[in-house]
Amino acid sequence: MELKQYNLYFLYQETVALTKRLFIQLKRRPSTLLAGILQPIIWLFLFGALFSKAPEGFLPGVDSYGNFLGAGLIVFTAFSGALNSGLPLMFDREFGFLNRLLVAPLASRLSIVLSSFFYITILSFVQSIVIMIVSFVLGYGWPDFYGLGIVFTTLILLVLFVTSISLCLAFVLPGHIELIALIFVINLPLLFASTALAPIAFMPNWLGWLASLNPLTFAIEPIRIAYTQTMNLDVVALHAPYGDLTCKSCISILFSLTVFSLIIIRPLLNRKLN
Amino acid sequence: MNYIQITDLSKSYSDIQALKDLSMEINAGSLFGILGPNGAGKSTLIKILATLVEPDGGEIFVNDINLIKNPRKIRELIGYVAQDIALDKILTGRELLDFQSDLYHMNKKEKYERIKLLIDQLEMNDWIDRKCGTYSGGMKRRIDLAAGLLHLPKVLILDEPTVGLDIESRNIIWQLLKNLKNDGMTIILSSHYLDEIDKLADSLVIIDDGKVIAQGTPSQLKNKLGGDRITLKVREFSTYEESKKISEILSSINGISQIIINKAQGYSINFVVDKEKDLLTKLKVELAFSKFEIFSLAQSQPSLDDVYLQATGKTLLDAEISMTGKRDLKKESKQSMR
Structure with missing residues (x-):
């Protein structure tokens, strides 16, 4: 993709058109949005109830399990949405609609990728805000202003990271069946192998290692800090088997992963889109 | 231009x-x-x-x-x-x-x-x-x-x-x-x-x-074929050998050209007759002499299908039919998919 040749207005026009199309689809078929909100809310109730009688000290630094779980579910919602972001592109490939985009003199075919990023980011934010409101209503707290900034920054990084992988898969895999199967395989194991539902101290050693290397954990822990205390980037957020990580470290790792994934997928996108 | x-x-x-x-x-x-x-x-x-x-x-x-x-x-x-x-x-x-x-x-x-x-x-x-x-x-x-x-x-x-x-x-x-x-x-x-x-x-x-x-x-393409196109059958379903014999008879008649045996149409014989000459009477005589009866004989002006037939030895429809089942459309679709 030759940046120097971009005509910014044309890039804006086509990105807006592509994003608008995704939102029209969402408006007329809102089930994805609703399911994405309902599922974590149901989990919040069910898991909240399941662990309501957890012994004291089981979750240090939080008042209740719901208070602990909120961060995990916010991240999981954004993660699931981003992981599914390749599906519309895969369907466009399969049904030939992508060809309609590829024969158009787009200022840059990057607009196809950008529109997916914008769409999923906005969708994830809407879903996350609803979950945050429900959590607040249930008495599980609300981050301060600085904390909110950390929540949304973390979510943007996670969405960029996972969306880039999902878009990549949408080009690499032969069809939507394979993509859905892979999403199915990745989704829940990554959730359970993170600190979304339980702290590392509660896990067997091997799972603790897995959880402390899981990108979801690097997103969950800073958000959890934002929920449970006054936000401070230097506070230790993750007690990993290999050492303690502060909020800043977690976000930096997530940022590095995002940049790395964007660099990795770029040649593939170039090959597929040019 | x-x-x-x-x-x-x-x-x-x-x-x-x-x-x-x-x-x-x-x-x-x-x-x-x-x-x-x-x-x-x-x-x-x-x-x-x-x-x-x-x-x-x-x-x-x-x-x-x-x-x-x-x-x-x-x-x-x-x-x-x-x-x-x-x-x-x-x-x-x-x-x-x-x-x-x-x-x-x-x-x-x-x-x-x-x-x-x-x-x-x-x-x-x-x-x-x-x-x-x-x-x-x-x-x-x-x-x-x-x-x-x-x-x-x-x-x-x-x-x-x-x-x-x-x-x-x-x-x-x-x-x-x-x-x-x-x-x-x-x-x-x-x-x-x-x-x-x-x-x-x-x-x-x-x-x-x-x-x-x-x-x-x-x-231009149709005119290149020359005169009218004839489709001849001596039986509903001939054999190749029979059609080959007839094509040899036809090739001896001056004014008949571009003889093709069309396998897909029961070994019918397609050829072009010179517009200027009345060759059909002569054709009937020659076939009768060799003890062949005409089962059907159709005359038409050249079409694009005749152009295709002339170049490939089969009609476009026959080519379509022969392709049926041979193509793996799913595979082709995947191959052309980005």
Whole structure:
């Protein structure tokens, strides 16, 4: 993709058109949005109830399990949405609609990728805000202003990271069946192998290692800090088997992963889109 | 004046060679037909012209612009109507056109005027605000055509645009293509419908097995065959040996040429008779002398199908039938999918 040749207005026009199309689809078929909100809310109730009688000290630094779980579910919602972001592109490939985009003199075919990023980011934010409101209503707290900034920054990084992988898969895999199967395989194991539902101290050693290397954990822990205390980037957020990580470290790792994934997928996108 | 110049174009999909050193020239403002049976390589050629598929070798110039080196410039010049209509079922027809016009960077005024004009021209007023998922095949094709024409392309590329359409939609599309050609647009139309190409095309190529087997105007190609075309059968289903004997008898008659034994039609014999001579009486006498009776004898003026028959030894319909079941459409679709 030759940046120097971009005509910014044309890039804006086509990105807006592509994003608008995704939102029209969402408006007329809102089930994805609703399911994405309902599922974590149901989990919040069910898991909240399941662990309501957890012994004291089981979750240090939080008042209740719901208070602990909120961060995990916010991240999981954004993660699931981003992981599914390749599906519309895969369907466009399969049904030939992508060809309609590829024969158009787009200022840059990057607009196809950008529109997916914008769409999923906005969708994830809407879903996350609803979950945050429900959590607040249930008495599980609300981050301060600085904390909110950390929540949304973390979510943007996670969405960029996972969306880039999902878009990549949408080009690499032969069809939507394979993509859905892979999403199915990745989704829940990554959730359970993170600190979304339980702290590392509660896990067997091997799972603790897995959880402390899981990108979801690097997103969950800073958000959890934002929920449970006054936000401070230097506070230790993750007690990993290999050492303690502060909020800043977690976000930096997530940022590095995002940049790395964007660099990795770029040649593939170039090959597929040019 | 040549507007599009294609030289030695080749393309393979793993073990299948779809195009083999294809060359042709297309004049500005003409309607150029690409005729051939399914699997001949028409769609591959069209996809290369639409910048969707990169060729393995060869060159294409459109208005002196190298298509392979400057695909984006070419995309500004072309409108593409694919064989498989890909619409977003959730969008209405109007929303789809609006979306498409943004991809071509049209301004609001231009966009509004073009959409309105095309809705009128293609008689889409009654259903344009319904979702595309509710459209019939003809409606889908019309909206697809409108999308290809929105930005007033210099070249319109259509891949089998009337396959499976009702007569009304087909006539509307034919009329529109004639009008566009009269307005100076260069149109490339691929089809396996002989009458469509015969009626609409100024010039054409016939493609078979990835190669150009004939090229010219419809009348030039038909005139090359000489006189009228005769299809002769001495029995409903002859044997090859029997037909071979008859073809030897026919070849001894002065004025009969281009004798072909058509296996797909029960070893019938196709040949061309000189218009100037009354050869049929002589033919009957010669056959009777060799103790053959005529089961059927049909005489017709040369058609494009005869041109195809002459070049390949089979009719276009026979070629279509022989391809049935041989193509793995799913595999081809995957191979051409980005």
